[in-house]
Amino acid sequence: MSAAVLTLDQIRYVNKAFWRNPMRAFFTFAFPLMFLVIFTALLGNGVVHIGPRAVKESTYYVASMAAFGVITACFSNTAMMTTFNRDDGVLKRLDGAPLPRAIFFASRILHSIFVAFLLVGITAAFGHFAYGAQLATGMTLLRFLVMLLVGSASFCALGYAITAAIPNGDAAPPVVNFTIMPLLFLSGIFIPFGNGTPDWVQWVGRIFPVRHFAVALQAGFLGTPFRWDDVAAVAGWGLAGLVLSVRYFEWEPRR
């Protein structure tokens, strides 16, 4: 099989396994929607100021939870499932066959991108009907989709990279949550930044990819300015993740 056909073939099997794993499919899609409902129920009537603009908090959360969903699906899920598969010997078995590593990663990252698009589509549709959120059209939509593509691929690559720091399956949820949860909070995903947001928090947002990604997605939903720097920052992290995964990825259970 040619590389392209083999990649598609791999994606097909990854996809089948994804939908048949009830926990995985459920958490990927239900979690962000559940948070969306909870946050808007609690805080949805307020107003968030982004620069000169004032946006309804419910609309803000549609964008935030889209970002949250993509990060969960691409980063957290990838890291945990991959560690579990490594523990069980699934990766070791696969590594015994002549599957080129590039195709292994490419097919799985492409599948994550597909899941991310689906997830954002569902979140946008739900947000539209429940909270009147509106996705942009035209060029803004195109830029938004570029960020989504770059972001989902990058967070997925980072998910693979972090498995090198996870000793075993038991450690996967704590390590993953310890890395991502503080960043989600410090990037305005759950609680919008206000005027009083401390400097150091702003810096965390500037350094790590989460805020860049969230801000770029907001541009698509809220009509706030879109900056290519955000895309570049996320892509830089993704590239670093890819390099680290290629270098440090492990196929065998640790003992």
Add this chain to the structure above:
Amino acid sequence: MPTPMHSHLTDLAPSSSPRGGAASPALSPVPPAISVHGLRKSYSGVEAVRGIDLEVPVGEICALLGPNGAGKTTTVEILEGYRSRDAGRVEVLGCDPATERGRLKPRLGIVFQEAAVEPYLTVRETVAMYAHLYPGHRGVDEVIELVGLAHRRAERVVGLSGGQQRRLEMAIALVGDPDLLFLDEPTTGFDPAARHEAWEVVRALARLGKTVVLTTHYMDEAQYLADRVVVIVGGRVVAEGPPATLGLRQRAGARIRYRLPAQDTPPGELAAAPDADGFVEIHAEDPVALLHRLTGWALEHEQPLEGLEVIRPSLEDVYLELTRRGGGAST
């Protein structure tokens, strides 16, 4: 009903050609499938493999025996390219597995002692997925039938029994049509019928000129399958040879056992103190002569020799003796 594994054996063996190089490795111009010299490997200071030499000609079935922790899996996984070695020369199908693993992979079939596949794919999907990774793979359904999983084809892997999952492992190992098979305890968890079917599959592969290296704890498996067994104890080879002659088994003495007749006792060395069931067991360096005298006595005195048998040391006896002498290896 499970489909027997050997239902396709006839398709497998095109002719009754003799085994590749097993018969005459010396005359064969073909280089050996595996050649290992002075192989060593330690895990954080503890030596698991301490200088193993091994040569496996093309077409041979070679069985590695040895107690738990002897270093069998370590050796096999170094040959597969999974683990690095500390010292020694290793050549597998003309490649060094440490540096040329990519060239080796398409030609190897592996059954791991411990590994797994994606639990949410079906048997057929799993085998097909692996088949697509090999350039010259075999028919997916043919291989599934060969390992006796045809009736479970559409079942997800999570729904398979332990033994069926091992059979699936075997199917994955076979589907790439490999030249060399590594089977690490391949039939552990198989029911007796499945084990015999698996043996037939392995034999048929060897008839096609494939080379097989297997590890096992079942002596009957080694006895039935192997052209040669290699006994490893504490990371060293302590004996090797065809199962029939391992440890000079064919020349070792035999035991003769029978129930002592109630009325009469054979003279001298023909008898011994009976056990609780009334059986005596005598050791014979030359069982033919001893048996002749014993049966001659029995005919003359019109005595039955109930339960008369000549017991040769089994492969298991030889193995136990060898590993006992090897000493403290399983610690």
